[in-house]
Amino acid sequence: MPSTNRGDGSNDPWAASQAAMEGWLQAQRALWDGWSALMTGGDRAKSADPTGPATTLLKQWQKLMTDGMAQFGLGNTGTQAFAGAQDAQRMMLQFWETTTAAWSDMADAIENARDWQAVAQRWGETFARQTVGGAPGGFTLPDAAELQRQFDAMWAPFQAMWQGLAATPADFDGGLWQMMRQGPAQWQGANLGLNREFNHKLQQAYAAWVDVQEAQATYQNQVARLWAQSYQRFLERLVARQQAGEPVESARALLMLWSESAETLFDEAFRTDAYVEAQAALLNNNLRYRQALRAVGEVFQQVLDMPTRTEVDEAHRRIYELNKAMKALKRQLDALQGAKA
Amino acid sequence: MFPFITNPQSIVQEMTTLNRRLTDGMTRLGRIAEEDIVIGATPKEAVYTNDGVVLYRYTPVVDEPFPVPLLLSYALVNRPYMVDLQENRSLVRNLLHAGIDVYLIDWGYPQRNDRYLTLDDYINEYIGGCVDYLRARSGLDKINLLGICEGGVFSLCYTALHPEKILNLITMVTPVDFSVEDGMLNRWSRRTAGGGMDVDLMVDALGNIPGDFMNFGFLMLKPFQLNVDKYVNMLDIMDDDAKLMNFMRMEKWIFDSPDQAGEAFRQFLTDFYQANKLVAGEVEINGARVDLGNITQPVLNIYAEADHLVPPAASKPLGDYLGTDDYTVASFPVGHIGMYVSGKVQRSLPPLIAEWLKARA
Numbered sequence: 001m002p003s004t005n006r007g008d009g010s011n012d013p014w015a016a017s018q019a020a021m022e023g024w025l026q027a028q029r030a031l032w033d034g035w036s037a038l039m040t041g042g043d044r045a046k047s048a049d050p051t052g053p054a055t056t057l058l059k060q061w062q063k064l065m066t067d068g069m070a071q072f073g074l075g076n077t078g079t080q081a082f083a084g085a086q087d088a089q090r091m092m093l094q095f096w097e098t099t100t101a102a103w104s105d106m107a108d109a110i111e112n113a114r115d116w117q118a119v120a121q122r123w124g125e126t127f128a129r130q131t132v133g134g135a136p137g138g139f140t141l142p143d144a145a146e147l148q149r150q151f152d153a154m155w156a157p158f159q160a161m162w163q164g165l166a167a168t169p170a171d172f173d174g175g176l177w178q179m180m181r182q183g184p185a186q187w188q189g190a191n192l193g194l195n196r197e198f199n200h201k202l203q204q205a206y207a208a209w210v211d212v213q214e215a216q217a218t219y220q221n222q223v224a225r226l227w228a229q230s231y232q233r234f235l236e237r238l239v240a241r242q243q244a245g246e247p248v249e250s251a252r253a254l255l256m257l258w259s260e261s262a263e264t265l266f267d268e269a270f271r272t273d274a275y276v277e278a279q280a281a282l283l284n285n286n287l288r289y290r291q292a293l294r295a296v297g298e299v300f301q302q303v304l305d306m307p308t309r310t311e312v313d314e315a316h317r318r319i320y321e322l323n324k325a326m327k328a329l330k331r332q333l334d335a336l337q338g339a340k341a
Numbered sequence: 342m343f344p345f346i347t348n349p350q351s352i353v354q355e356m357t358t359l360n361r362r363l364t365d366g367m368t369r370l371g372r373i374a375e376e377d378i379v380i381g382a383t384p385k386e387a388v389y390t391n392d393g394v395v396l397y398r399y400t401p402v403v404d405e406p407f408p409v410p411l412l413l414s415y416a417l418v419n420r421p422y423m424v425d426l427q428e429n430r431s432l433v434r435n436l437l438h439a440g441i442d443v444y445l446i447d448w449g450y451p452q453r454n455d456r457y458l459t460l461d462d463y464i465n466e467y468i469g470g471c472v473d474y475l476r477a478r479s480g481l482d483k484i485n486l487l488g489i490c491e492g493g494v495f496s497l498c499y500t501a502l503h504p505e506k507i508l509n510l511i512t513m514v515t516p517v518d519f520s521v522e523d524g525m526l527n528r529w530s531r532r533t534a535g536g537g538m539d540v541d542l543m544v545d546a547l548g549n550i551p552g553d554f555m556n557f558g559f560l561m562l563k564p565f566q567l568n569v570d571k572y573v574n575m576l577d578i579m580d581d582d583a584k585l586m587n588f589m590r591m592e593k594w595i596f597d598s599p600d601q602a603g604e605a606f607r608q609f610l611t612d613f614y615q616a617n618k619l620v621a622g623e624v625e626i627n628g629a630r631v632d633l634g635n636i637t638q639p640v641l642n643i644y645a646e647a648d649h650l651v652p653p654a655a656s657k658p659l660g661d662y663l664g665t666d667d668y669t670v671a672s673f674p675v676g677h678i679g680m681y682v683s684g685k686v687q688r689s690l691p692p693l694i695a696e697w698l699k700a701r702a
Contacts, residue, residue: 103344242344250355254345255573263565270561271528277536279529284539287546294546313456313548320457323392327466 092255098127099254102235110239120235124228136225139217147213151206201295208289215285219278226269230262237261359576366579378589381422383434385445389474393449394467396474398442399425399433406442407699409508410475410484413445414468416491417605418555420597421447423681424489427590430682432691439695446471446492448599456548456603460498461627463605468499472506483508483638485698490514490651490677494613497659498626501635509701511641511694514648514677516655517662520617523652525562530614540610544603552598562649591682620662633659639667639701641694643680650677669697 415421488496493515578584
């Protein structure tokens with residue numbers, strides 16, 4: 001093991017980091033003792049409300065962790081690993097909290113002979129909201145005005161940059177941005193005048209961007225559905241374990257049970273036409289948008305006397321062809337010289 | 342009955358243990374600098390270059406290595422040092438100890454100005470250049486060629502186009518029949534009609550295909566195993582310096598992903614994955630048709646039985662299309678990467694290759 005010293009500069013950095021670690025472990029014990037009391041007491045979480053008692057514990061724990069780890073003086077690798085571990089534990093705790101609350105509801109339904117599968121489905125949707133930010137079907141395209149506002153906001157930095165240039169060509173200054181502020185959605189038809197070509201490119205960029213938003217919503221709904229279904233499947237497996245009298249006795253085993261449930265379901269779903277199409281549409285629309293953006297950007301680059309991507313690509317293509325032709329000629333020359341010798 | 346953690350105190354114990362291991366592991370990680378993660382440590386020297394491609398010769402470890410050089414052609418995806426990841430997980434090192442004279446093509450990191458490189462360049466120019474160099478260096482008309490994954494496909498094409506230069510051919514985890522849909526990669530890549538991935542659009546819009554984009558796709562093939570389970574299981578080895586370093590080596594290899602030269606990517610995806618032209622004998626490289634029937638030299642085809650990237654069903658049919666009478670198949674009960682890192686495979690695979698080659702000198 002390399003012995004690179006990444007301590008805190010004190011006489012004994014290793015001892016300092018050990019002390020920090022001990023402090024951090026104490027924080028961990030405090031967290032889980034608190035959690036244990038929560039689980040065994042009458043206040044067991046009844047819902048996945050983010051302001052629930054487990055969340056308070058979680059916040060305390062995160063602060064202790066962050067404060068403690070600041071003393072480590074970790075290198076880049078360690079810092080990234082710490083951030084990842086912290087995030088993983090946060091997710092794990094949230095997962096556990098949700099599952100505890102879900103099970104409380106489901107147990108109630110099972111005991112009272114109600115439709116526990118419907119409860120599981122509802123908790124699946126809750127889980128999807130927590131993990132991907134929306135329930136299945138919850139991702140929709142904003143209305144035209146909101147789309148227009150978001151698109152304009154994306155161009156604002158360009159506008160600021162443009163207006164900051166002392167030698168902005170008069171043709172583009174003012175009129176161009178005025179038209180952009182009006183928005184491409186306002187002028188869908190053919191354009192007239194000096195800026196008609198640019199306006200057309202901008203219209204195409206806007207249309208491509210709207211297509212991206214649409215594809216994204218479709219894709220997100222697919223993914224949200226999978227998250228919901230995977231959690232539902234996990235809860236069903238928990239019911240099976242309960243009925244078999246085989247409780248899951250460790251946090252890690254619980255996480256793995258969910259991971260296995262999700263992996264199987266995602267694997268099945270990723271092979272369906274609906275998913276493949278949604279994924280491909282998201283990719284293809286993003287690529288078309290990138291091309292449309294390039295077309296708009298190259299107008300700016302030309303005005304600023306900058307080489308465009310298209311020009312550089314063309315130069316690369318010519319160099320490639322010349323290199324290839326030169327190698328072929330050299331081979332022919334070598335062959336001729338070999339034959340002559 | 343509550344179906345999980347029926348004894349809440351046990352969770353305190355479990356999480357305390359887990360967190361002690363985590364904190365200890367983080368201390369160890371914090372002491373690892375990026376440059377400490379040494380990969381490809383077997384001594385080697387660059388003996389030939391062509392544009393950004395470098396041919397390495399690994400320093401023999403026996404007094405008289407087998408006289409016919411073995412050229413390794415790895416995939417363009419990820420870096421070829423997978424064959425020499427670390428001392429005790431090294432196909433190269435084990436082949437050297439079996440007496441083989443080993444050469445490896447390093448494709449480098451394609452830059453934006455490499456976007457017009459085609460499969461003709463990779464197969465005829467780069468593999469061809471290395472083969473001709475080795476023929477001249479060894480004074481032999483023919484050398485041995487071992488292709489891995491996509492590099493195996495290139496090796497098949499090269500051997501079919503230039504059979505007079507290859508003595509024996511070995512393919513490892515190499516797809517041949519791309520029409521199988523066992524693998525997710527095939528399923529995602531093959532669809533063209535009705536809303537599939539538009540490869541032409543990808544290359545036109547991106548130029549080269551970013552390595553990170555490729556990696557994201559690979560991670561999505563098994564999203565929970567590769568993004569959740571792997572890091573949870575990492576906790577088991579965080580208190581072990583050697584195992585932690587092994588993990589970091591693999592982590593580095595996974596995410597050290599070169600971009601893919603655009604035109605070569607376009608042709609590989611459209612002709613091989615989407616149109617499945619290789620087995621139909623319809624692939625054309627620089628105007629010459631690739632006919633696998635031209636491969637009449639001995640062929641050893643090695644596949645991984647649990648390969649999720651190149652499903653066995655994509656590799657196994659190779660023998661049906663070759664012109665050789667000397668065709669051997671071997672398989673191992675591992676995944677795509679297990680072929681290089683599994684201790685069990687590394688104990689039996691290199692001797693298998695060496696003995697097979699020596700029997701066909």
